[in-house]
Amino acid sequence: MTEQSKRRRYSSPLRQEHAQATRQKIATAAGELMVAKGYADTTMAEVAREAGVAVQTLYSSCPGGKPSLAKLVYDITLAGDSQRLAQSDRPAIQAILDEADPVRKLTLYAAMATTILRRIKPVHRVLRAAAAASPADAGLQDLLIDIERERLAGSRGPAEHLHALGALRRGLPPGRAAEQIYVLTSTETFEKLTEVCGWSETEYEQWLAAMLAAALLEQPGRADAR
Missing domain, CATH: 1.10.357.10 (Tetracycline Repressor, domain 2)
Known part of the structure; x- marks a missing residue:
């Protein structure tokens, strides 16, 4: 196995773990803000700031905008975690x-x-x-x-x-x-x-x-x- 192949094999789980952690941070921040302030008064920029991610990262995770963000919050809250299980x-x-x-x-x-x-x-x-x-x-x-x-x-x-x-x-x-x-x-x-x-x-x-x-x-x- 080449060194490049090894890197690809080991980097994929790390990327997935990072993506999962990012989804969890976004969902937690958005959920707390929406429950405290309401859906309409929660902005994407505010969620990104509270989650510690770039606004572009937020839109990449929720390409449908705020309804997509709300669905992410709902799904992760429903499951109890961000695992794709x-x-x-x-x-x-x-x-x-x-x-x-x-x-x-x-x-x-x-x-x-x-x-x-x-x-x-x-x-x-x-x-x-x-x-x-x-x-x-x-x-x-x-x-x-x-x-x-x-x-x-x-x-x-x-x-x-x-x-x-x-x-x-x-x-x-x-x-x-x-x-x-x-x-x-x-x-x-x-x-x-x-x-x-x-x-x-x-x-x-x-x-x-x-x-x-x-x-x-x-x-x-x-x-x-x-």
Whole structure:
């Protein structure tokens, strides 16, 4: 192996690590500013300064401008980090897949969803408020639509998994099961129950697990199973 080839092999992981660290710094700075000041009052130049990167670097990381920046914030907040790691490879998902009991699977899923909702709630609320205040901002409106479409698509994973195991109640197609998961795990429902109704996050998590099991799983003696 030539010295040049060695340099290429070892420099690629370093570049990826640097890019990942830059994405994390940008997302952290932008998220903190947007939550504190609002979406509209957060400028790209301000984010670049807080993240310690050049404005051009910011635009290179978020080529779609501020909506793209907001999506980066949302995605990294949702995942909990900036690693380019498939959801199926993350420990929480692996634990759900490895669990044999469908009820326990949904208990683990509810715990994971509650953790994610706690992280994503402030960002999601800022973006909703900005979209409501600026209905003509097509980029922002499209961002929220994309987020909801991704949430619905992501809900198909657990639905298809339960279907493959034969755990979904009879007569419930995976697509309809995914739609119920999508609605039950919405940020708005989490906000209403924990903020308006005053539930603790533990109470929400327990409720979510029970609702998912009741809606999705075959129940002994269920009369509407056909």
